[in-house]
Amino acid sequence: MTQTTQRLDKLLCHAKGLSRSEVKKGLHQGWAEVNGVVSKKGDIKVRSTDLVLWQGVRVEPLGSQYLMLNKPVGYEVTRVSQHHATVFDLLAELPGLDRIQPVGRLDVETSGLLFLTDDGQWAHRLMSPRHHQPKVYLAELAEPLVEGAEQRLAEGLWLKHEKEKTRPASLERLSPTRIRLTVTEGRYHQVRRMLAALNNRVLSLHREAIGGLVLDETQLPAGSWCSLSADEVADLGSA
Numbered sequence: 001m002t003q004t005t006q007r008l009d010k011l012l013c014h015a016k017g018l019s020r021s022e023v024k025k026g027l028h029q030g031w032a033e034v035n036g037v038v039s040k041k042g043d044i045k046v047r048s049t050d051l052v053l054w055q056g057v058r059v060e061p062l063g064s065q066y067l068m069l070n071k072p073v074g075y076e077v078t079r080v081s082q083h084h085a086t087v088f089d090l091l092a093e094l095p096g097l098d099r100i101q102p103v104g105r106l107d108v109e110t111s112g113l114l115f116l117t118d119d120g121q122w123a124h125r126l127m128s129p130r131h132h133q134p135k136v137y138l139a140e141l142a143e144p145l146v147e148g149a150e151q152r153l154a155e156g157l158w159l160k161h162e163k164e165k166t167r168p169a170s171l172e173r174l175s176p177t178r179i180r181l182t183v184t185e186g187r188y189h190q191v192r193r194m195l196a197a198l199n200n201r202v203l204s205l206h207r208e209a210i211g212g213l214v215l216d217e218t219q220l221p222a223g224s225w226c227s228l229s230a231d232e233v234a235d236l237g238s239a
Contacts, residue, residue: 008032009042011052014096015059031055064119065096066233069225070215071114073204077105084108090223091116103127104186111222112137112207113215115236122237126211132167132184133236136209137191142201144176149198157197159187166194180208211236 012023012032023042030038033053034046046052052059069087071077076084091097099118103126106114117123126133149171156165166187172180181191192202208215213232220226228236 005045005047007042008034008039008044008046008052011046011059011061012042012054014099015061016054016095026054064122065094065100065117066119066122066228067091067094067100067116067225068213068215068220068228069114069116070217070220070222071106071111072222073109073111076108077102077114087114087116091225106207107189107192110205110207112205113210113213114207115210115228116225122233125237127186129185133211134182134184134209135186135207136180136182136214138174138206138208139179139181139191139195139202140204141177141179141195142203145171145173145179145195145200146198152198153181153194157194159190159193159197162187166190169194 009020009023009027012018012026013020016023018026026032027040027042030040031054032039033051034044035051048061069090071087074084075090076086078086079088080086087102088097088100091100094100096118100116101118101120101123103115103117103123106112115123115126125131153166153169153171156168158165167184169184170182174180181194183190183194187193191205195202212235213228
């Protein structure tokens with residue numbers, strides 16, 4: 001079995017949900033033991049098979065985390081921003097936050113479903129163009145959508161500065177100016193650019209589903225997050 005190693009102080013921060021200063025203080029007071037030996041050095045490497053105690057209680061390594069977030073408008077999908085709050089502000093109390101990364105992006109004016117994880121392989125599978133994960137968006141438009149938009153979207157559109165047409169997308173008209181659009185790509189500002197190519201402008205945009213997972217806003221209001229179930233993780237990662 002392959003063993004992994006990490007610094008003792010990082011393990012304690014992640015697994016116990018402690019700040020660096022709290023871990024440093026506890027180490028100084030002799031609260032940490034590794035295989036029966038008190039350790040006051042946070043930079044020592046511990047293996048996944050080592051017995052680590054904190055104040056006499058066994059420390060279990062924190063497993064991979066898979067989260068879904070209902071991103072509000074006005075939040076950037078970045079770790080640091082000079083102009084807006086970020087989605088990481090909504091996860092401030094999460095243990096192991098420094099390891100979490102977003103899976104894809106939503107621009108600051110787009111709301112809805114966003115996945116975050118510390119499992120790079122899972123994120124790569126989810127984002128890989130080969131997997132063609134459908135992404136479903138609700139859009140409010142400035143004007144009624146042109147006739148024939150369904151066929152043009154199904155055939156693919158040429159976007160500025162792109163070398164290939166977009167992949168086929170499906171359109172559902174909910175009202176003259178409200179639509180549901182399903183795409184299987186993740187190009188830069190793709191939905192907004194596709195609708196601009198149809199001589200329209202997006203007033204609001206909300207992602208309501210990725211793959212087979214639909215965001216239920218009655219269970220997960222804007223700004224809230226939850227962990228994905230094991231079945232959800234497996235289904236999304238294998239699609």
